[in-house]
Structures are given as C-alpha cells and as structure tokens.
Amino acid sequence: MKQHLIALYENLRLASRPHHWSVLWRDRQETRPSTFSDDEHLAAAISWLCRAQDVVAGGVSAGYFFKRGWMPPYPETTGYIIPTLLAVDQTDRAIALGEWEIEVQLPSGGVRGGIGLNDYPIVFNTGQVILGWTALYRATAEERFLTAAVRAADWLLDIQDPDGKWTRHTYLDAPRAYHTRVAWPLLEVHAATGEKSYRAAAERFLQWLEIQRLPAGGFAHMALEPGQVPITHTIAYTLRGLLECGLALGPPSQNELIDLVSSDVRQLVTAQQAQLQAPPAKLPAALDENWHGRARHSCLPGNAQLAILLLKLHALAPAQTADFAHAAQTLIEQVKAGQFLTNENTSLFGGVPASAPIGGAYVPYALPNWGAKFLADALLLKRTLPA
Structure with a gap:
C-alpha cells in the first residue's frame, strides 16, 4: 500500500508542474540539433551544477528528478564534479565540496554509498571521491585532501579480494569491470605519495580484468547488474578508467592498454556508425557483446562520456583517429540537443x-x-581540437 501511495504521489507531481508539460511535449517532437554555441552550452551546464550545489546544505544534489524535485546530495558524484569545477576556475566551490566530503567520510575511510548520507560504504563511490581529493591536492597542495584520499585508498586495499577484484561493499556483492575507475584513483594516490602498495593493488585489479575479456572486445561485468546488457554509461566508465590506468602506469602497460581501449572503441564506432550522426540520430543506451544496440532510448551521460574517451584517444594518435574526433563531435551534438537551454525554469x-x-x-x-x-568535460576537451 505504501509503495502504491508513493507511486501515486510521484506521478501526480510529474504531471502537476506546468514547467514539466513543455518537457513532455518536447519529447513528442523530432529531436533537432541545437542552435546554441558550445560556450553557451558549457556556461549553462556549469550554472546548473552550481545551482545543484546551492540547493543542498553540502555537496551537490544528485539532480532534479521530476517526480521528487531536487534530490539530496550524492557523495559519489560530488567527488568527481570537483575536477570539473576546478577546470572552470570555480576553485572556492570545489574546495567547499572537498571539505564536505571530508566531513562525511566514514570512520573506516570509505565513502558513503547511495544518494544522501547513508551509513554504508561503497567501493565505486570511494574511488570517485578520491579523484576529487587528489585533484584538490594538486590544485592547492593542502595535505588534508591527500590525507582523506589516503584513508580512502587504504580502506580499498583492506577490502580488496585476493585476486584483485572487489566484491565486498559493492552493489549485490558482485564484481564490476568499471572498477577500473577505482584502480585509476589508486594510481593517483600512488603518484602523490610514492607508496607502491596502491600501484600494486591497481595492477592486481587489471590482472583480474584481463581474464574477463570477451571475444568481440569489452568485458564481462560491465553492466550495472549481473545479467543485464551494459549501458553506455558503464561501458564508458570501464574504458575510460582503463585508459587512465594505462597513462598512469607508463610503458609497457601504457601502450598495451591504449591499444586495447582503442580496439574496443573502434569496434563500437564501426558497429554504430549509422547512429553516430547529428540529431535526430541517437546512440542506443545499451550495447551487447557485439556492440549492437539493445535499447530504443539513448543515455545522454553515456554519450558525453564516450565523447570524452574518443577525444582523449584522438589526442594520442590524431593521424589515425580522425573518425574518433568526428564521432565525439556528433555525440556531443546529441547531448546538446537534449540539454535544456530554452526552458526558463x-x-x-x-x-x-x-x-x-x-x-x-x-x-x-x-x-x-x-x-x-560529463557534458561540461566533453565541451572543455573539444576545445583542444584544431579549429
């Protein structure tokens, strides 16, 4: 009965707000390319993120949900929003987020899971907040941020499985290929401290991941839940984390991991060529083991993440990856078409x-x-392309 009442309330809220009506109507129309500039889209994204910070007492709201309004803060994503704010000279805001993350860090060193301030830690969330703390340490040289990152990294080492994966303190106690974005932060802590145990832990995870390789590329355990088809959001998490691990490890692992990620991205771009075009084309939200679409909708954060990955790979080998730059730009256009720039709410x-x-x-x-x-990150990275 309680769940039915909650669902009734949420559906009434969705339909009762006048500013929702135009959104629902917009989605009944064919998607058109944006007429706004990249700079206008970037400024709007940053303004919205600042608003999401201001509507809560600390951290960044998980977002605006039509059925619930502004959500409580989300420790995980607050952590990786920090580097984005630093990149656009919002240093005071970034520092405030880093301080809040220290305030709510669990005594174990882990980072709270889920939206709001829950009492349980989650492995992935911990890695994302480490990325924020290490970015702040590089920007400010303040030891408190490195100390928090080290506490979190030590917790990750304490609960790592002997074969390198993480299954404790993960959703459904299952391993995840996208824990490459946990190995990557460990390598950042290694770079900041010189402590070899963090690098060794990252390498153990990568050794486990190698066994999960699929015949057509990609990895087992890339989905949010076991048995699901992975979505572009988690595919990009996995491959971006793997690329960043390679760049942090240096030769010979660097070249091997760059080649592996490039191979997977090449297969994705080839398989989805028809959908990697300007709107109304859209990349399917879910891709199977052969990189074929398995969804009618598109995942806009995943599109932006893939654009970032494509641009980073293009920067490493411009002559061989012109198609990566093109695909990245079309994905950015798809996300820009979805961003709200004409709604005054x-x-x-x-x-x-x-x-x-x-x-x-x-x-x-x-x-x-x-x-x-991720749209802001993609637009910032796009600026590095030749005019």
Missing part, C-alpha cells in the same frame, strides 16, 4: 536528462548531476 535550465527521450529506462524523468558534469 531554474531547476531545468542547463540540466541534461539521463535519457532521451526523458522517459527512457535509464533514470527516467530526471536531470542527474553527472549528465551536466
């Missing part, structure tokens, strides 16, 4: 829906903070 303006259409299966009717974050 302050909860919506600058936000990026999780799904296109907004009622798609991935976090439906929501503007999660990671959508705006």
Whole structure:
C-alpha cells in the first residue's frame, strides 16, 4: 500500500508542474540539433551544477528528478564534479565540496554509498571521491585532501579480494569491470605519495580484468547488474578508467592498454556508425557483446562520456583517429540537443536528462548531476581540437 501511495504521489507531481508539460511535449517532437554555441552550452551546464550545489546544505544534489524535485546530495558524484569545477576556475566551490566530503567520510575511510548520507560504504563511490581529493591536492597542495584520499585508498586495499577484484561493499556483492575507475584513483594516490602498495593493488585489479575479456572486445561485468546488457554509461566508465590506468602506469602497460581501449572503441564506432550522426540520430543506451544496440532510448551521460574517451584517444594518435574526433563531435551534438537551454525554469535550465527521450529506462524523468558534469568535460576537451 505504501509503495502504491508513493507511486501515486510521484506521478501526480510529474504531471502537476506546468514547467514539466513543455518537457513532455518536447519529447513528442523530432529531436533537432541545437542552435546554441558550445560556450553557451558549457556556461549553462556549469550554472546548473552550481545551482545543484546551492540547493543542498553540502555537496551537490544528485539532480532534479521530476517526480521528487531536487534530490539530496550524492557523495559519489560530488567527488568527481570537483575536477570539473576546478577546470572552470570555480576553485572556492570545489574546495567547499572537498571539505564536505571530508566531513562525511566514514570512520573506516570509505565513502558513503547511495544518494544522501547513508551509513554504508561503497567501493565505486570511494574511488570517485578520491579523484576529487587528489585533484584538490594538486590544485592547492593542502595535505588534508591527500590525507582523506589516503584513508580512502587504504580502506580499498583492506577490502580488496585476493585476486584483485572487489566484491565486498559493492552493489549485490558482485564484481564490476568499471572498477577500473577505482584502480585509476589508486594510481593517483600512488603518484602523490610514492607508496607502491596502491600501484600494486591497481595492477592486481587489471590482472583480474584481463581474464574477463570477451571475444568481440569489452568485458564481462560491465553492466550495472549481473545479467543485464551494459549501458553506455558503464561501458564508458570501464574504458575510460582503463585508459587512465594505462597513462598512469607508463610503458609497457601504457601502450598495451591504449591499444586495447582503442580496439574496443573502434569496434563500437564501426558497429554504430549509422547512429553516430547529428540529431535526430541517437546512440542506443545499451550495447551487447557485439556492440549492437539493445535499447530504443539513448543515455545522454553515456554519450558525453564516450565523447570524452574518443577525444582523449584522438589526442594520442590524431593521424589515425580522425573518425574518433568526428564521432565525439556528433555525440556531443546529441547531448546538446537534449540539454535544456530554452526552458526558463531554474531547476531545468542547463540540466541534461539521463535519457532521451526523458522517459527512457535509464533514470527516467530526471536531470542527474553527472549528465551536466560529463557534458561540461566533453565541451572543455573539444576545445583542444584544431579549429
């Protein structure tokens, strides 16, 4: 009975807000390319992220959810929003987020899981906040940020399985290929401290991941839940983390991992060539083991993440990856087409829906903070392309 009442309330809230109506109507129309500049989209995304910070007492709101309004802070994504704010000279805001993450860090050193301030730690979330703390340490040289990162890294080492994966303090106690984004932060702590145990732990995870390699590329355990088809959000998490691990490890691992990630991305681009075009084309949200689409909706944060990955690979080998740059730009255009730049409601303006259409299966009717974050990152990286 309680769940039915909650569902009734949420659906009434979705339909009762006038500023929602235009969004629902927009999704019934054919998607058109944005007429706004990259700079306008970037400014709007950063403005929305700042608003998401201001609506909560600490951290960054998980986002604006049509059925619930502004959500409580999300420690995980607050952590990796920090480098984005630093990149656009919002240093005071970034420092405030890093301080808040220290305040709410669990006594064990782990980072709280889920939205809000829960009492349980989660491995992945811990890695993402380490990325924020290490970015702040590099920017400010303040030891408190490195100390927090070291405490978190030590907790990750304490609970790592002997074969390198993590299964304790993970969702459904299952391993994840996208824990490459946990190995990467450990390598950042190694770089800051020189402590070899962090590098060794990252390398153990990569050895476990090697065994998970699939025949057509990609890895087992890339999905959010066991048995699901992975979505572009977690595929990009996995491959971006692997690339960053390679860059941090240096030769010979560096070249091996860059080649591996490039191979997977090449297969994805080839298989999805028809969908890697300007709107109304859209990349499917879920891709199977052969890189074929398995969804009718698109995951806009995943599109932005893949654009970042494509641009990073292009920068490493420009002559061989012109198609990567093109694919990245079309993915950015798809995300820009979904971002709200004509709706004057302050909860919506600058936000990026999780799904296109907004009622798609991935976090439906929501503007999660990671959508705006990854679009901002992609637009900043796009600036490095030749004019």
